[in-house]
Amino acid sequence: MKKIVILIFLLAFCVRAQEANEDSLVVVEQENLLLTVVSWPLVYIVQPTIEFLMYPVIPPLVYISKENLIEKVGNLITYGENKQIMSYPIINAKLGNSANIGFAYWHSELFFDNDRLFLSPHLYINADWDTFLRYKKRGIFGTSFYWGLNSSYKEYRSNSFRTTDGTELYYADSSLTLNIYSGFNLFGNLDLEFGISNNFYRFDFPSHSYYIDTSASAFARGHYHRYNAYPLMLSLLYNSLDEPYSATRGSKFSLGYSYVPVSTYNSSKDHNYHVVDSRFVHYLLLGKRSYAMTVAESNENREKLKNLSFAEAVELLNPISIKERKLDMDRRILITQLKFRYMIEENKDKAPFTAMSSLGTQFPLRAYPDGYFTAPLVVGLSSEYRWPLDRFVDAVIFNEYGMYGRDFSHLSLSSLKNSYGFGFRVRTSQLFITRFALAFHGLQGISLVFTTRPEYE
Numbered sequence: 001m002k003k004i005v006i007l008i009f010l011l012a013f014c015v016r017a018q019e020a021n022e023d024s025l026v027v028v029e030q031e032n033l034l035l036t037v038v039s040w041p042l043v044y045i046v047q048p049t050i051e052f053l054m055y056p057v058i059p060p061l062v063y064i065s066k067e068n069l070i071e072k073v074g075n076l077i078t079y080g081e082n083k084q085i086m087s088y089p090i091i092n093a094k095l096g097n098s099a100n101i102g103f104a105y106w107h108s109e110l111f112f113d114n115d116r117l118f119l120s121p122h123l124y125i126n127a128d129w130d131t132f133l134r135y136k137k138r139g140i141f142g143t144s145f146y147w148g149l150n151s152s153y154k155e156y157r158s159n160s161f162r163t164t165d166g167t168e169l170y171y172a173d174s175s176l177t178l179n180i181y182s183g184f185n186l187f188g189n190l191d192l193e194f195g196i197s198n199n200f201y202r203f204d205f206p207s208h209s210y211y212i213d214t215s216a217s218a219f220a221r222g223h224y225h226r227y228n229a230y231p232l233m234l235s236l237l238y239n240s241l242d243e244p245y246s247a248t249r250g251s252k253f254s255l256g257y258s259y260v261p262v263s264t265y266n267s268s269k270d271h272n273y274h275v276v277d278s279r280f281v282h283y284l285l286l287g288k289r290s291y292a293m294t295v296a297e298s299n300e301n302r303e304k305l306k307n308l309s310f311a312e313a314v315e316l317l318n319p320i321s322i323k324e325r326k327l328d329m330d331r332r333i334l335i336t337q338l339k340f341r342y343m344i345e346e347n348k349d350k351a352p353f354t355a356m357s358s359l360g361t362q363f364p365l366r367a368y369p370d371g372y373f374t375a376p377l378v379v380g381l382s383s384e385y386r387w388p389l390d391r392f393v394d395a396v397i398f399n400e401y402g403m404y405g406r407d408f409s410h411l412s413l414s415s416l417k418n419s420y421g422f423g424f425r426v427r428t429s430q431l432f433i434t435r436f437a438l439a440f441h442g443l444q445g446i447s448l449v450f451t452t453r454p455e456y457e
Helices: 009-021 025-051 057-064 070-077 215-218 293-307 310-315 319-324
Strands: 085-092 100-108 115-124 129-137 147-162 168-173 176-187 190-206 226-229 233-238 250-260 273-286 330-346 357-359 374-376 376-390 394-407 417-427 432-441 447-453
Touching: 025 376, 025 394, 085 115, 147 374, 176 233, 226 394, 250 447, 330 357, 357 376, 357 394, 374 376, 374 394, 394 432
Parallel strands: none
Antiparallel strands: 085 100, 100 115, 115 129, 129 147, 147 168, 147 176, 168 190, 176 190, 190 226, 190 233, 233 250, 250 273, 273 330, 330 376, 357 374, 376 394, 394 417, 417 432, 432 447
């Protein structure tokens, strides 16, 4: 499966070549042929295989959609005269102490027109907790100017950090972060944004008997210390997605620079550092029709799937049956994401460990925990191939790569990590509900992903 899924990346490059030559009919026909050849294993081998493996969950998902449970739940969690308030529970099923429950509270038009508040506390399985707050006001004085506030607080008795050599350190964490930002539209879909933060880092020895590093290097990196950081940020932001949580077309791009002064700790003032980070996400609709199903198409598809027997599920693998499913074959989405983050310290080995870049669940290796690999430089490439099982349910397969090192000259194949897998996601056009996936890394491990957080937020 891993080798086949790698074809997603080849498909991405072929599609980009096709888009670049839209004005030439002859070239488009040639590129379409190449696209067909490259995508053939995905359409006729991988996609039906994944649907067969997901056979046990397809009927319940179809039932949920048929009975309009998604719309009913949406109405149940939405309040207010103008439906401007929404509140719902959050479940993040992960291995170990990172599993948590919580809730999300959204409130639009809270104080002014075009403003929005988001509040989300979480309680972890080991009784640790945290909370996040976001507020944004758009259209200041009728212009494109906006401003916002992001804040978070953690109360962890035993947080952890993995050093560049793979050692996992534990520490107590009672940190508060405050970020204020403002921006405006330059032209089209491009914004310029400025930000300033005050991060109150409060670290101490963990409350349980975990591994504690008392070496000089650990204290130089800020472990078990209390200090402040004051990031000053400048970013270019581009967004042309057609929908926020179930996009089928468009791109998101960001390029940012941060200068981060750090207060004195460990009898030293030499902890300042710089960060350059960027992300590019492209959504491409494959096929000849709109990705969204009409009500009539959805009802027809539900009738076929709601009483699907095992023998009929096996028939999904029949090449003749696959050719007859033209409706499904014309609805496919390819998402490609490229990310990197590079931290440059002003004094070697003096930047705090919180400055380090990390590879993990969201950057972009889903088979590994958050921050499983850390280094001053991380680079990630991820692709996801989607197709609809129902009106509000997508099946997905994904393949992701990440590399890390001290700088670009130290990147090597020995640090290349891979993650791949499959699953499904439930969403509407304006609301992301949940996603489930099985993620693998080589033959060494498997991770269960069940979360209400979108893949590429």
